Amino acid sequence: MVAYADIPGAVVVDGVLHHLGNPLAEQRALNAGAAIAPLDERTVIAVPGEDRLSWLDSLSSQALAHLAPGESAELLILDPQGHVEHAASVVDDGQTAWLIVDAVDAEGLLAWLRKMRFRLRVDPRDAGGELVVVGGTAAAIAGLDASAPAGVPLVWHDPWPGVAAGGWGYATVDPHPGGQRDWSEALVAPEALDRIVAEAASGDRTLAGSIAVDALRIAAWRPRIGDVDERMLPHEVDWMRTAVHLAKGCYRGQETVAKVHNLGHPPRRLVALQLDGSDSVLPTRGDVVRAGADAVGTVLAAAIHYEEGPIALAIIRRSTPVDADLAVDAEDGPIAAAQEVVVPPEAGATASVPRLPRLGRRVAAP
Known part of the structure; x- marks a missing residue:
């Protein structure tokens, strides 16, 4: 010990x-x-x-x-x-x-x-x-x-x-x-x-x-x-930058990694929260994040930083507006939070998919 x-x-x-x-x-x-x-x-x-x-x-x-x-x-x-x-x-x-x-x-x-x-x-x-x-x-x-x-x-x-x-x-x-x-x-x-x-x-x-x-x-x-929760994709928290190699051989989960990165968008996105520190209250992991009355995500981690004050990381729905005012449902009451975009809503869809011309209707045979 x-x-x-x-x-x-x-x-x-x-x-x-x-x-x-x-x-x-x-x-x-x-x-x-x-x-x-x-x-x-x-x-x-x-x-x-x-x-x-x-x-x-x-x-x-x-x-x-x-x-x-x-x-x-x-x-x-x-x-x-x-x-x-x-x-x-x-x-x-x-x-x-x-x-x-x-x-x-x-x-x-x-x-x-x-x-x-x-x-x-x-x-x-x-x-x-x-x-x-x-x-x-x-x-x-x-x-x-x-x-x-x-x-x-x-x-x-x-x-x-x-x-x-x-x-x-x-x-x-x-x-x-x-x-x-x-x-x-x-x-x-x-x-x-x-x-x-x-x-x-x-x-x-x-x-x-x-x-x-x-x-x-x-x-x-x-x-x-x-x-991490059971739904977390590496794209959602920007983990692709250090922990994923997009050009390596096959591994479990690779198909989803490639599809979301090349063709789709991660369903959720990481945000950094600047928290209202007037009440000296910090949220905890799992506390609900709201945009207005709508629950849009949860807190992943929170701390008091020596320069920035109360801060947190949260995962929210991709569709949440980037300029939305957020609040966290903490145990001792709501905490106002300003979001800073980490993973933008447009993340993913990096592949340039060719657009094929539409085929005309076939002319019926006489």
């Missing part, structure tokens, strides 16, 4: 370090590279074996067959209808593919991977007892003793909001609010985390909690598996 209790002000819930007394200051320090964050809500799945990359390539939305040692990627596992089931950050060290996943998703993803092994040379396992995850800017993470069992430091650099090879970005805002995002995650041994916590307890290191991490993520419009 990590000794967070030794750190002044530490608030821990279910083993997760939520904050250390001042989440806003923690955000600022984290963003500036002056703090790092133990990511207790993240865990690790290891996939060793000669077939690991081609196997993960065949199962997921991402092109991984030629992933180089130390290179970072992101994958999604979709259901046959193209809905998001699992997500993972991936770094390979030449011998093992290391998947960094949200702990709430790990058991289900690992069970599914084990079912899909067949006779291939892969052996996925729970590596959460071997390694833990610590996040921060690339420079802050570089100072940590990242694990390197095959000689390659296990550090994942978040590609968001860049558009990865084969990806597609729907957000048209320039600059993208995540454009300055600098986020990496290092895999370290549990005893290394114990040393980090001891340094924080003695005042020799600054830590940030999960509340600060999530606030910076929300401000960057960055989706995560905890935002």
